[in-house]
Amino acid sequence: MPVAEMSTHLRQSAPLTQSLPEQIAARLSERIVSGAYTPGQRIMEQNVAEEFEVSRGPVREALRLLEKDGLVMILPRRGAQVTNPSIEEVNEIFDIRAMLNGLRDRLIAEGPQRVQLIPVLEQDIARLAETAANPGPGDEYIDIVLRLNRLLTQAAGNHRLQAILGSLAVQTVRYTRLGLSTPQRRQQSARNWQSLLQAIRDGNGDAAERIARQRVIDSRDAAAEHLRAQSA
Amino acid sequence: MPVAEMSTHLRQSAPLTQSLPEQIAARLSERIVSGAYTPGQRIMEQNVAEEFEVSRGPVREALRLLEKDGLVMILPRRGAQVTNPSIEEVNEIFDIRAMLNGLRDRLIAEGPQRVQLIPVLEQDIARLAETAANPGPGDEYIDIVLRLNRLLTQAAGNHRLQAILGSLAVQTVRYTRLGLSTPQRRQQSARNWQSLLQAIRDGNGDAAERIARQRVIDSRDAAAEHLRAQSA
DNA sequence: ATTTGTATTATTGTCAACAATCTTCTTGAC
DNA sequence: GTCAAGAAGATTGTTGACAATAATACAAAT
Numbered sequence: 001m002p003v004a005e006m007s008t009h010l011r012q013s014a015p016l017t018q019s020l021p022e023q024i025a026a027r028l029s030e031r032i033v034s035g036a037y038t039p040g041q042r043i044m045e046q047n048v049a050e051e052f053e054v055s056r057g058p059v060r061e062a063l064r065l066l067e068k069d070g071l072v073m074i075l076p077r078r079g080a081q082v083t084n085p086s087i088e089e090v091n092e093i094f095d096i097r098a099m100l101n102g103l104r105d106r107l108i109a110e111g112p113q114r115v116q117l118i119p120v121l122e123q124d125i126a127r128l129a130e131t132a133a134n135p136g137p138g139d140e141y142i143d144i145v146l147r148l149n150r151l152l153t154q155a156a157g158n159h160r161l162q163a164i165l166g167s168l169a170v171q172t173v174r175y176t177r178l179g180l181s182t183p184q185r186r187q188q189s190a191r192n193w194q195s196l197l198q199a200i201r202d203g204n205g206d207a208a209e210r211i212a213r214q215r216v217i218d219s220r221d222a223a224a225e226h227l228r229a230q231s232a
Numbered sequence: 233m234p235v236a237e238m239s240t241h242l243r244q245s246a247p248l249t250q251s252l253p254e255q256i257a258a259r260l261s262e263r264i265v266s267g268a269y270t271p272g273q274r275i276m277e278q279n280v281a282e283e284f285e286v287s288r289g290p291v292r293e294a295l296r297l298l299e300k301d302g303l304v305m306i307l308p309r310r311g312a313q314v315t316n317p318s319i320e321e322v323n324e325i326f327d328i329r330a331m332l333n334g335l336r337d338r339l340i341a342e343g344p345q346r347v348q349l350i351p352v353l354e355q356d357i358a359r360l361a362e363t364a365a366n367p368g369p370g371d372e373y374i375d376i377v378l379r380l381n382r383l384l385t386q387a388a389g390n391h392r393l394q395a396i397l398g399s400l401a402v403q404t405v406r407y408t409r410l411g412l413s414t415p416q417r418r419q420q421s422a423r424n425w426q427s428l429l430q431a432i433r434d435g436n437g438d439a440a441e442r443i444a445r446q447r448v449i450d451s452r453d454a455a456a457e458h459l460r461a462q463s464a
Numbered sequence: 465a466t467t468t469g470t471a472t473t474a475t476t477g478t479c480a481a482c483a484a485t486c487t488t489c490t491t492g493a494c
Numbered sequence: 495g496t497c498a499a500g501a502a503g504a505t506t507g508t509t510g511a512c513a514a515t516a517a518t519a520c521a522a523a524t
Binding site: 077 | 477478479480484485486
């Protein structure tokens, strides 16, 4: 074997669908959201570069990409560390998400794409109702919620909104999971989704916006409740 | 002549307040918003590097910073070019700004900091009313509006919101100016600011949000009107 | 005249080495 | 024993060179 086998398969000889920094960022992103890198942990360029067998240049760019998504914080001369947002900052992000989800769902309720969307929503929201009361951490429920959100965010047709909401969703997914960890909350959530579906059916943008905002605020409050309980 | 005199003074021997990429980004940012770089124009790393007498590394980072602010678009293997948003994209950004300005002004109307803020607002908004009807492009009026917005965005106390709104404001300042280019529009705008002031005095968050949204939507429509007139 | 293939050039992507700066560890004084 | 100062090490910042790729110009064939 001429050269050490690459353990990570980052390099492909065929045309790359993703740039090298993007691939590195994706791998690091997984580790952060999965908790393999703990909040506050420092990420050193040299280590990442050696692991992926690239130089520090692409790694630097990858870390900048992660910073754009709010997953790491880059301080001058101190490098990147996994973000560890305070409860206040998490609340701030949820407030922004509430407003922008309101806009998103209004755009959908008032837009022409809602007619094709309604059957898909009906199916997913029905599954939400089915799985909400299941005991346990609710991973299945949460997966459906995340997919629903992605679907709606794409369907709204506002590209900039899509980018911002995507970034904010990544930053708060940890807390969204926390907030949906009890059957009671999931049932509350499922009721909200059904209300939203009805508002979209009716083409009622005002109602869609109000319901979306309430959903995110409920999510925020539930997460805050858990965080308070944990720290106590 | 031994070596070309440095025209830009980017390098200081004393401790740098801003990092090198930040300084480069600031300089390029000026040129973009001032129109020295035209929308769609390609910015080449080598050229910028030679002009500022640095290597391409910091320039690359500077361009990534500008991308984060939405001032340039970076395409793989094609480099950076000044963003040239379509009318639709500008409308999208204004919609987002409307929602987030609503949140911002609600936070202020409902927050404790409003009592210290009210005298400052009264002064600036009075000056708005004075200068609104002046003929001409309204540069003075627009300067006050921009300062007011900065003030409120900072005072709201939501750091993430501040970052997002700052970025969106930079991207739309060109169109904001366009929308405030007639005395009629400025008088409409001034009336809106006075309504906002009253809502903040009353501590009425709902009203503050509604008024803020309306203000941005008016701004959006006025800018769109001008753009339509221009292209016809 | 248009189009297609090819060669050339221009530009971005990546790398390894060096410089500057921050952290940590050791040493010494009180 | 605690704290301060300095030295050693570790880490980010910057640079210039090389590689890979995309844009351009030109030539030839239809």
